[in-house]
Amino acid sequence: MNLQRAFGLPLILAFGVTLSGQQSGDLQQTTNGLAALIYTGPSMKTLRELTDGVGGRLTGSPAHQRAADWVASKFRSFGITSVRLEAFTIPNGWQRGSARGEILGPTPRALHVESLGWTPSTPPGGIRGDVVLIADLDMAKLKAQSDQIKGKIVMLDTPKIFAEGYVKALPKLHAAYQIFKDVGALGVIFPDRELNNVLNAHDSSWGAKVSVLPMAQVGMEDTRLIRRLLEPGPVSVQIEVENKVSGPTQVNNVIAELRGSERPDEWILIGAHLDSWDFGTGAQDNGTGSIMVMEVARTLAALGKPPRRSIRFALWGGEEQGLLGSYAYTQAHLAELDKCVAVLNTDNGAGHPKGWKVEGRKDLRDAMQPISDSLLKDFSGDDLSMDVSYDTDHGPFMLQGIPALDLKVDMAHYGEIHHKSSDTFDKVDPVDFKAGAAIVAVTAYAIAQNPNPIAPHIDHAAVGAIIKKAGLDELLTEIGQWKP
Secondary structure, three states: OOHHHHHOOOHHHHHOOOHHHOOOOOHHHHHHHHHHHHHOOOHHHHHHHHHHHHOOOOOOOHHHHHHHHHHHHHHHHOOOOEEEEEEEEEOOOEEOOOEEEEEEEOOOEEOOEEEOEOOOOOOOOOEEEEEEEEOOOOHHHHHHOHHHHOOOEEEEOHHHHOOOOHHHHHHHHHHHHHHHHHOOOOEEEEEOOOHHHOOOOOEOOOOOOOOOOOEEEEOHHHHHHHHHHHOOOOOEEEEEEOOEEOOOEEEEEEEEEEOOOOEEEEEEEEEEEOOOOOOOOOHHHHHHHHHHHHHHHHHHHOOOOOOOEEEEEEEEOOOOOOOHHHHHHHHHOHHHHHHEEEEEEOOOOOOOEEEEEOOOOHHHHHHHHHHHHHHHHHHOOOEEEOOOOOOOOOHHHHHOOOOEEEEEEOOOOHHHOOOOOOOOHHHOOHHHHHHHHHHHHHHHHHHHHOOOOOOOOOOHHHHHHHHHHOOOHHHHHHOOOOOO
16 A cells, blocks of 8 residues: 555655654644554454444344444443443344346246345245336326236336435335335336446335335336336236344444543533445445544544543444434433534445545534644545435434534446445555544544534534535435434
């Protein structure tokens, strides 16, 4: 590795810092030393242990529990004594089984097919019926088409359904599933969006709830063929999926804490989700984010003196099913969230780092500017974006009015591996990966050391204005994580 390219600083800085002998006020020297420990540290080895050793970590699965135990052991090996597993319960556990599909007529052909997550098995032998293409999810129109849907397999016209955007379409889609069942549909085909019939793992709903019908994702080229065959007449298909569905299932978040040296009751939280989908081994979604959190814990634990404020490290479960672990944590810790100074989240892969998303808060962007200008520029991490999202675990904390930062990286190639069997260790660039971890460590330390909180908590009305402007209010209300 070329440390000058990776670090953007003279090599003497990377190796010439003795952390234990520093004055606590020498912020630049300490943050340089933290970054040096990350760049020369074992992050790639640790990532390989997680991805190749544990593999995919579906929420509620034995693999996820093995990963949680492994993380807790790692935290303790860093010398952190406050490490615990905090349990929350998801409505249903689910594990993928076999899947098979074929066009029966007019042109017999095998289909590239997998089950959507958290959908039930088909009856033995599968479901067999003609395909009906549905493009409009208006409830009245769907009920009016009940005769055309009964006894059929619904195939969703996803380009039209999602033309108005995923966030706006999702509540309508959730409501439509129950209508499909009520009028007698046999199941649902969800076309995938990738070339070459590559499949992306995802689920049918939000919240680890089992869907009301069997649902299968089918490759893009296969579904385009079905659409062409539908033009002259009926198309008959057979779909068979077999999954294991359990009832309420306990899942563990992993929480570690370094107590602050001067203000231990005030705390920063650094988090990432540990769970992944099961097609690949969850390397960039979100093994890299998880290891970044662990590397920051390792380096901060190596300081001779902890930062002024406490720092909590959180590896969440249930993110892929709707931010379930982080949301459960906010609800379980409501009484102490007023002491949470900031949340730093990393879950966008290990692309070249750019800086932080400040989730629509100008006051937070202005407060972060000095840190970005003085400490993050050398890592090309000084961009501060006002983009607002609710697609990862900063979200539940943002809803509580807490200053929330989400690591921003170059995601130009992220879609090539996201939720696919190709999300594996060999796709991770170690230089960009370590640079992202360094940005998290430097930012966290600077915020923890600052005599004043980085920015105030904002009230419910101010949060509501941000999420409404971003078009998120209806979805968050529908999934039960926001009350206007």
